[in-house]
Amino acid sequence: MKRRIFIIAAIIMMAFASCDSKKEIKSIKSNEFRTEIMTPDIQLVDVRVPDAFKEGHIPGAKNLDFTSEHFDDMMQNLDKKYPVAVYCRGGRQSMEAAEKLSKAGFEVIHLDGGILTWDGEVESENMKNRSEEHTSELQSPGSI
Numbered sequence: 119m120k121r122r123i124f125i126i127a128a129i130i131m132m133a134f135a136s137c138d139s140k141k142e143i144k145s146i147k148s149n150e151f152r153t154e155i156m157t158p159d160i161q162l163v164d165v166r167v168p169d170a171f172k173e174g175h176i177p178g179a180k181n182l183d184f185t186s187e188h189f190d191d192m193m194q195n196l197d198k199k200y201p202v203a204v205y206c207r208g209g210r211q212s213m214e215a216a217e218k219l220s221k222a223g224f225e226v227i228h229l230d231g232g233i234l235t236w237d238g239e240v241e242s243e244n245m246k247n248r249s250e251e252h253t254s255e256l257q258s259p260g261s262i
Contacts, residue, residue, distance in 0.1 A: 143216045145228040148235045151203065154227050159200040164233075165189075165215040166206050172243035176205065176236060184215045198223050205229035205236070 146154065155162050155176070164175045165184035175181070182192045184206070196202055202224045206212035209232040216226045229236065 140221045141223065141225050143213075143220050143226045143228055145213070145216075145230045147230055148237055151205075151227065151229045151236075152238050154201075155203050157201075160227075161196050161200055161202045163196070163202055163204045163215075164206070165204060165212050170207065174233070174240040174242045176233065177239055177241040179205075182215075184211050189215075189218075193219065193222060196224065201225040201227055203227040203229070206232045208232040208234055 154160065155178070162176060162179045163182050164171050164179040165182055166175075167183050167185060168181055171179075171181040171183075182189060186192070196219075202219055204212045204216050204219065204226060205228070206215070209228070209230055212228055212232060216228045219226050233240070
């Protein structure tokens with residue numbers, strides 16, 4: 119009788135364990151994060167608001183605004199087969215996003231300290247737009 123109870127309890131525990139698809143979050147410093155995001159198939163995600171993203175983000179990042187009511191929908195556009203590298207400004211909000219992604223079954227790599235600790239290249243939509251305007255001014259026939 120005790121053996122049956124033990125077996126039933128073990129089966130129930132395994133069933134509950136398999137329902138929890140939460141994966142471990144790997145929170146790492148900037149230099150290690152840089153190495154991780156160079157991996158093919160990595161999904162680099164900036165979870166800040168669009169205006170902050172436009173001011174400066176890590177090249178190749180997609181913007182999925184964590185504060186948006188549509189974050190869960192946007193999250194569905196990511197592929198669970200590949201790791202998600204996530205960051206924000208200081209690391210707090212991206213850790214919240216990392217928890218949510220992890221609970222949804224994603225393998226998550228988190229930039230500890232956010233983009234404030236990032237010492238790599240930063241791409242800016244605002245700078246890109248200004249650069250394009252400046253280049254077109256230089257190329258226009260009226261500027262000669």
